[in-house]
Amino acid sequence: SSELTQDPVVSVALGQTIRITCQGDSLRSYYASWYQQKPGQAPVVVIYGKNKRPSGIPDRFSGSSSANTASLTITGTQAEDEADYYCNSRDSSGNQVFGGGTKLTVL
Amino acid sequence: QVQLVQSGAEVKKPGSSVKVSCKASGGTFSSNTISWVRQAPGQGLEWMGRIIPILGITNYAQKFQDRVTINADESTSTAYMELSGLRSEDTAVYYCARETSSPPLGVVFDYWGQGTLVTVSS
DSSP states (O other), X not given: OOSSEEOSEXXXXXXXXXXXXXXXXXXXXXXXXXXXXXXXXXXXXXXXXXXXXXXXXXXXXXXXXXXXXXXXXXXXXXGGGOEEEEEEEEOTTSSEXXXXXXXXXXX | OOEEXXXXXXXXXXXXXXXXXXXXESSOGGGSEEEEEEEXXXXXXXXXXXXXXXTTEEEEOGGGTTTEEEXXXXXXXXXXXXXXSOOXXXXXXXXXXXXXXXXXXXXXEEEEOOOEEEEEXX
């Protein structure tokens, strides 16, 4: 079982805002990174560190953290944002661990 | 621009081993950290382990500790992941990814290989 917990499925209306969360004790000490994965493709990082976006990632993606919860927020969700999203951070042994993933459906 | 190119798909028998390669270009290979992540069909991402070539250090997820070996050839900028004792549950896409420190308190997998499908079937 994953030490990072995500809601398996979330949905959002086109153009609306959605927050995807990731819970885990390690998030009290370490930042999460967030990955978008579309079918048949390798994951792509969308947010890392303290709300950093790689070049090419739209600014509608943002990250935040509070206590044991990290959040990925998509403001003004677009159809192309429909994908699986995974959080990642350290586990209790110092190795890396992924959350179980959240499937985002854009209605 | 860093690029990670993995070896091709494999079909293996239960009990055998598989070795997947990941050739890096466009960066300083030795000082990078390369992680391996797998994804079973319809399932999530699972971190397996990492190597820091310049230090010769490896770390493995406890789940794979007894069956996985990760090494690297600095002369060819290639990392390898070998998984032994294969079983049907090991059928998955295996990815290599560059792991970069994201100070002060995190890491990021900023470049990924294209993935290698390993099918374990009798």
